Amino acid sequence: MSIYLQLFLSFCRVGFTSFGGMSMVPVINEEMLSHGWMTASEVMDILAIAEMTPGPFGYNCATFAGMRVAGVPGALIANLGVIMPTLTICALVAFFFERCKNSRFMVEALYAVRPVCLGMIAGTIVQLSGEAFWVAHEVQWTSILIACVVGYLLIRQKRSIPLSIGVAALLGLLLVR
Numbered sequence: 001m002s003i004y005l006q007l008f009l010s011f012c013r014v015g016f017t018s019f020g021g022m023s024m025v026p027v028i029n030e031e032m033l034s035h036g037w038m039t040a041s042e043v044m045d046i047l048a049i050a051e052m053t054p055g056p057f058g059y060n061c062a063t064f065a066g067m068r069v070a071g072v073p074g075a076l077i078a079n080l081g082v083i084m085p086t087l088t089i090c091a092l093v094a095f096f097f098e099r100c101k102n103s104r105f106m107v108e109a110l111y112a113v114r115p116v117c118l119g120m121i122a123g124t125i126v127q128l129s130g131e132a133f134w135v136a137h138e139v140q141w142t143s144i145l146i147a148c149v150v151g152y153l154l155i156r157q158k159r160s161i162p163l164s165i166g167v168a169a170l171l172g173l174l175l176v177r
Contacts, residue, residue, distance in 0.1 A: 003069065004070060007066055007077045007078045008077045008081040010035065011062050011065075011066070011078045011084075014082055015082040018058075020056070022057070024058050025047060029043050032046075032065060037065070038065070046068065047061065050064055059083070061082075062075070062078035062081065063079055129147075133147075142175045146168050149168075149171060150167060
């Protein structure tokens with residue numbers, strides 16, 4: 001069996017048998033040691049580097065381990081393996097949704113989920129707004145002004161989210177410094 005197939009299958013196992021983050025450590029350790037690709041010390045080094053590198057821990061581990069074992073193609077193959085569970089689940093959900101999107105049950109279930117999602121978003125907005133608009137017992141009028149401008153751009157002017165974020169950043173730089 002080629003090294004690339006072994007890497008792919010090993011990281012598929014990592015992705016399918018762990019739940020992300022540190023739960024991947026024992027599986028990664030076992031895979032690296034059982035194939036003789038790394039020593040325990042090298043695995044610890046890879047885990048430490050992956051933990052302090054920005055990005056998802058599992059992808060970082062797959063990238064560094066795959067690179068160590070088989071260079072850039074190994075890194076790509078290992079990453080493909082570790083994301084395979086997500087790809088598989090998303091494909092199954094999309095298939096299920098496409099087949100059932102017009103069923104009465106699905107329509108009613110989605111109708112019931114909408115207010116829950118809206119409530120969760122509203123709760124997050126309220127929580128974050130409190131932290132953004134009220135700092136050290138003082139109202140942050142500049143933040144409120146920026147929020148109003150961005151709200152106007154999004155709701156009334158139907159502007160894009162990236163443009164609105166850019167305007168907010170520019171106003172923040174100009175008004176808050």
